[in-house]
Amino acid sequence: GAQNGLAIGIINIADELHGLQIGLINIARNKETLPVLPLFNYHP
Numbered sequence: 001g002a003q004n005g006l007a008i009g010i011i012n013i014a015d016e017l018h019g020l021q022i023g024l025i026n027i028a029r030n031k032e033t034l035p036v037l038p039l040f041n042y043h044p
Helices: none
Strands: 003-010 010-015 016-028 036-043
Touching: 003 010
Parallel strands: 003 016
Antiparallel strands: 010 016, 016 036
């Protein structure tokens, strides 16, 4: 689903990310470049 703001966890998955993910594995499916990153993932 959609994620807005800050998410902190082991594995973070968002179909639509508008904010910051902090965790071991971070997945943002709406990013064209580097949708899967370790430690953190950001999309405005």
